[in-house]
Amino acid sequence: MPAHILHTALCEVLQKIDNAAASSGRPIPRLLAVSKTRSATEVAELATALVQARSTRRIEGEARHPPAFGENYVQEARAKQDALARLQSSTGTLEWHLIGHLQSNKAGDAAALFDWVQTVDRPKLVAALARHRSDDQPPLNVLVQVNIDDEASKHGCRPEDVPALAAAIAVEPRLALRGLMAIPAPAPDLALRRDAFARMRALFDALATRYPQADTLSMGMSEDLELAIAEGATMVRVGTALFGPRASQNAR
Numbered sequence: 685m686p687a688h689i690l691h692t693a694l695c696e697v698l699q700k701i702d703n704a705a706a707s708s709g710r711p712i713p714r715l716l717a718v719s720k721t722r723s724a725t726e727v728a729e730l731a732t733a734l735v736q737a738r739s740t741r742r743i744e745g746e747a748r749h750p751p752a753f754g755e756n757y758v759q760e761a762r763a764k765q766d767a768l769a770r771l772q773s774s775t776g777t778l779e780w781h782l783i784g785h786l787q788s789n790k791a792g793d794a795a796a797l798f799d800w801v802q803t804v805d806r807p808k809l810v811a812a813l814a815r816h817r818s819d820d821q822p823p824l825n826v827l828v829q830v831n832i833d834d835e836a837s838k839h840g841c842r843p844e845d846v847p848a849l850a851a852a853i854a855v856e857p858r859l860a861l862r863g864l865m866a867i868p869a870p871a872p873d874l875a876l877r878r879d880a881f882a883r884m885r886a887l888f889d890a891l892a893t894r895y896p897q898a899d900t901l902s903m904g905m906s907e908d909l910e911l912a913i914a915e916g917a918t919m920v921r922v923g924t925a926l927f928g929p930r931a932s933q934n935a936r
C-alpha cells in the first residue's frame with residue numbers, strides 16, 4: 685500500500701477511535717497496529733505515519749509509548765524484526781505484541797522477541813515465559829486471554845480461571861501483569877458482541893481492583909472497535925482498517 689494511502693487510513697482510524705471515546709466518555713485507548721502478513725516496509729511506513737499523527741494529536745501519556753505492532757506468529761515477528769534492522773529505517777524503537785496462540789515450546793523465543801504477550805491462557809505458559817525472560821530485559825508485559833464466549837475453537841482461559849492465572853503471573857518478577865485480552869465470537873448481532881465486551885470489562889474491573897498494575901483491556905478489532913471502546917477497551921487491535929484486506933484472510 686502506498687505510504688500516502690496508509691497515512692490516510694491511519695488518520696481515519698485515529699479519528700474513529702477519538703470519536704468513539706468522546707461519545708462514550710471514555711479515555712482514548714491505545715492503538716495496536718496488527719501487522720501480520722505485512723512487510724517490514726509497511727511496518728516502517730506506518731510507524732513513521734504514527735509518529736507524525738501523534739504530533740498533531742494530543743493524547744495524555746501517548747508520547748511515552750513507542751508505535752506498537754501485533755503479530756500472530758513468533759517466526760514471522762522475528763523475520764520482520766530482522767528485516768527492519770536491515771532496512772535501518774528511522775522508525776526508532778517499536779513495541780512488539782504477540783497476539784496469536786503461543787505453544788509452550790515457543791515460549792523461550794517469544795519471551796526474547798516480544799515486549800508484550802497478550803495470549804497467556806494457562807499456568808504452564810506463565811512458568812515457561814517467566815523462566816525464559818532474560819534479566820537483561822525489562823519484565824515481560826502479559827495479558828490473560830479470556831475465551832469470553834466459551835467457543836470450542838478458541839484459545840483463552842475460562843472467565844472463572846482468571847484469578848488463579850493472575851495470581852500466578854503476579855508473583856513472577858520477570859513478568860508484569862497488565863490485564864486482559866479477548867476475541868469475542870464473530871456474532872452477526874452487534875448487541876451480542878457488545879454484551880461480550882461488557883462482560884470483559886466487568887472481569888477487568890475486578891482484576892484491577894485486586895492488582896492496580898493491571899491497566900490494559902485489549903479488545904476490539906477493525907470491525908467492532910467502536911463497540912469495544914464504548915465498553916471500556918484501553919487498547920484496540922487494528923489490522924485491516926489500517927493496511928487493507930489481508931491476502932490470506934481465510935487462513936488467519
Ligand SMILES: *Cc1c(COP(=O)(O)O)cnc(C)c1O
Binds near residue numbers: 720756907921
Ligand atoms: C488479525 C487479528 C486482529 C486484527 O484484525 P482486523 O480485523 O484485521 O483488524 C486483532 N486481534 C487478533 C488477535 C488478530 O488475530
